[in-house]
Amino acid sequence: GFTVLDNLYALNGTMYIVSDKPSLFPEVRMMTSSGAKIESGPDTEGRLEPTDKDLRIIPVKQAKELFGQQAGSVNGVSFMNSDNPQYITHYYHFSAELLFGLWRTYTSLDADIQSNGATILPPPSRFIFTHTTHEHWRDYASMNQWIFHAAFPSASLEFQGDWEDRANMEMGWVYDRVVLADRAAVTRSKAWYETWRFANPGAGWWWTPIRRNVLKFASAGKKSGARDEAQKQGKPVVTYVSRQGWGRRMLKQEDHEVLVSELKRLEQEEGYELNIVHMEELTREEQLVLAGKTDILMGVHGNGLTALLWMEPKPHSTVMEFFCPGGFARDYEWTANRLGISHYGFWGNRYFSSPDLPPRAYPEGFQGNEIPLDGEAVANLVVHQLSLNDEADD
16 A cells, blocks of 8 residues: 555556566555545445556556657656545544655665654655545644645645646656555555554654654744753653543543643652643644653543654653543554554553553443543653653663
8 A cells, every 4th residue: 555666657647557577566456546435335345446547557568659758757756645535634644644654665765764864865746646636635723734844845736636637638657756655555455454554663763854844844933942941951741632621532520630630740749841731722833842842642542642743752752542441543552653652551540552452442432521541540650651761861
């Protein structure tokens, strides 16, 4: 579902891989799909299967017959997504799955990305959505477009209409390098059924170029940048993303109050910086700057935990995710671990971490507003995790 292709051809809306050795490439169905909507039902898989209209692998001789001696050259690196747009209008799916997976795939070409984000790889010149219109890629909080333009300030966007415009010109195009992503193709892999996640583990600092670009953009208006006075003084930063009042997936009110009390106690006794926030009340810049300085991020399973993408991976960096007992989804656990950030799931007073994870489950109450939590257990784990920083410094 994630593929790097050099010299990818296109004609009349069909992509062509030109090679006399087709066995060197994955099956077409493992690279792309028809772009149909992913739905449950007996006919879903058939509708998602790609046809010769979507992508073909052809020999050099046939390519010469199709394209002749000329094809319009599309220079640079193109990130291309052939999904149906049903998931794209969600901050987590766009940033922590699609962009995350594309960048992870692309950075497999540079095994020596530096801790400051330096890489030999040029940024993508464009992002192409072959089945998504320009009206249907933004999320309700307007994070998608903000993250994209912050990560790749010079990149352009092309949508379904642009793809069709090129097709209607009835001339061939050749793309220098394409990093292709397709959700339906991803779900056909063995790894998907084992993990229900997209990107493979990266090496070292692979996400750092994106993280640094986004945080630089977010902190452009702050004199002190993403590191405020508390960080300069060496204070650990604890951020609780509250969903109380959201109306869906909330803690029991009394357990929320105990958690807040315990965290405030740590603030006084341990000298931590504490932030208790409702993400929807912060600007996008404030959300990102806060995430960038956070050491411990916690909250009920939900979109607010996507902020972990912008945390700095350090020995004590941790995400604590609260579930109703018996429920578990691996979205944020997988993402955190791919970034070198610890993750703990909570069921009341019990917590767990990789590799001892429960199975994926959505029992009654998973989306409910009476999720139990032991705030004292959370506070104790916070102290333990932040002590790892002291041990690392010894």
